[in-house]
Amino acid sequence: MRALVVKEPGPPESLRLTETATPSPGPGELTIDVAYAGVGFxxxxxxxxxxxxxxxxxxGIEVTGHVREIGPGVTGFEPGQPVGALLNDFGRGMRAGGYAEVAVAHATMTTRLPGDADLARMAAVLINGVTAWLALHDLARLRVGDDVLVLGASGGLGGITGRLAAVHPAGRVIGSSRRPSDAPTWTHLVTDLDTVPDLTGGRGVDIVIDPVGGDLRTRAYDLLAPFGRLVVVGNASGQDHPVSADSAWLNTRQILGFSLGGVAHLIPDRVGTALSAIVDLVHRGVLREPAPAVVPLDQATEVHQALETRTAPPKTVLAIR
Ligand SMILES: NC(=O)c1ccc[n+]([C@@H]2O[C@H](COP(=O)([O-])OP(=O)(O)OC[C@H]3O[C@@H](n4cnc5c(N)ncnc54)[C@H](OP(=O)(O)O)[C@@H]3O)[C@@H](O)[C@H]2O)c1
Structure with missing residues (x-):
């Protein structure tokens, strides 16, 4: 099969289109004829x-396609069935493998898709959708009416987190972005966090979801109301600014972290619930996700370059076949 292989980590040109052996599923696994692979930061x-x-x-940690082969012990799937899968269960050992014609997925991280599902659109929402769901529900324990601040609002993870919070429904859903926009997701979209206290009548926000880090993280943390929760889900800025634990004590705030890839195998039921919920919400049009840019597999290098130079669209998927 054809796959993009990294032999030595390095610049985007390290992605090399290679002919490799077609994998077979082990116990608890299935293989997927990949139609689309999502690309993320x-x-x-x-x-x-x-x-x-x-x-x-x-x-490649998220794919859609059709079941190819089913491994020992797997039930509930049939060859040819459309599915979506997460390939980032690194806690179970080496995984990924989405930028390829055939991928191996664990059954607990695979979900059936409706026959008429838009496989490109679905491939674009799996990782960010499941991360957003678990961050908002399981970590931040979002309650109806909570005021939510999402950093990196124009990004893939930030965008779907805001749209999911709005569906829940949260109270104010405030996006913070360096790029001004009038996207309807947000009750308020700010380019300067100093404006947030006025938006909340001075009370602050109940939840901050942070995929960005750096100075933005520490400033957003200071905007939390008592009992507020900061959930760190990424570090797109590349800067890890510390948040004071004493300040969490004295202001009665919570600092939480969540990395799906490290713990997915420990919480298969919750991952499965989130995966089915996201797919269902997107398929029914309740969660209105923008169509991703679709590019051929052999243009992955250009997609990575665009992600690193911050010129990429909010989400891109690779068309594998
Ligand atoms: N926890 C998990 O399991 C999980 C799952 C998926 C992704 N992630 C992580 O989440 C992060 C975002 O991923 P993504 O796919 O959403 O990336 P993305 O589409 O590139 O979005 C990142 C956003 O961060 C903001 N940003 C980037 N650099 C910044 C800087 N120096 N200062 C301020 N803002 C900056 C930008 O938003 P604005 O232009 O709007 O400011 C950008 O759109 C990554 O660190 C990724 O590893 C974690």
């Missing part, structure tokens, strides 16, 4: 070596 971190994966590896 985190893929650039694997490719560059910022996040360590044993080489050689194939990036």
């Amino acid at each position: 985190v893929d650039t971190l694997f490719r560059s070596g910022a996040f360590d994966l044993p080489t050689p590896f194939t990036p």
Whole structure:
């Protein structure tokens, strides 16, 4: 089969189109004839070596396609059935492998898709949708009416987190972005966090979801109301600014972190619930996700370059076939 392989971590050109052996599923696994593979900022971190994966590896942690083969012990799937799968269960050992014609997925991280599902659109929402769902529901314990501040509002994870919070429904859904926009997701979209206290009548927000880090993280943390929750889900800025634990004590705030890839295998039921919920909400049009840019597999290098130079559209998927 054809796959994009990284032999040595490095620049986007390290992604090499290679002929490799077609994999077979092991116990609890299935293989998927991949139709589309989502591309996210985190893929650039694997490719560059910022996040360590044993080489050689194939990036790509979210795919849609059709079931090819079913491994021992797997029930509920049939060959040919459309499915979506997360390939980032790194806690279970080496995974990823989405930028390829055939991918191996664990059954607990695979969901059936409706026969008429838009496979490109679905491939674009799996990782960010499940992360947003678990961050808002399981970590931040979002209650109806909570005021939510989402950093990196124009990004893939930030965008779907805001749209999901709005569906819940949260109270104010405030997006923070360096790029002004009039996207209807947000009750308020701010380019300067100093305006947030006025928007909340001085009370502050109940929840901050932070995929960005840096100075923005510490400033957003200071906007939390008593009992407020900061959920750290990423570090797109590349800067890890510390948040004071004493300040959490004295202001009665909570600092939480969540990395799906490290714990997905420990919470298969919750991942499965989130995966089915996101797919269902998107398929029914309740969660209105923008159509992703679709590019051929052999243009993944250009997609990674665009992600690193911040010129990429909110989401891109690779068309594999
Ligand atoms: N926890 C998990 O399991 C999980 C799952 C998926 C992704 N992630 C992580 O989440 C982060 C975002 O991923 P993504 O795919 O959404 O990336 P993305 O589409 O590139 O979006 C990142 C956003 O961060 C903001 N940003 C980037 N650099 C910044 C800087 N220096 N200062 C201020 N803002 C900056 C930008 O938003 P504005 O232009 O709007 O300011 C950008 O759109 C990554 O660190 C990724 O690894 C974590």
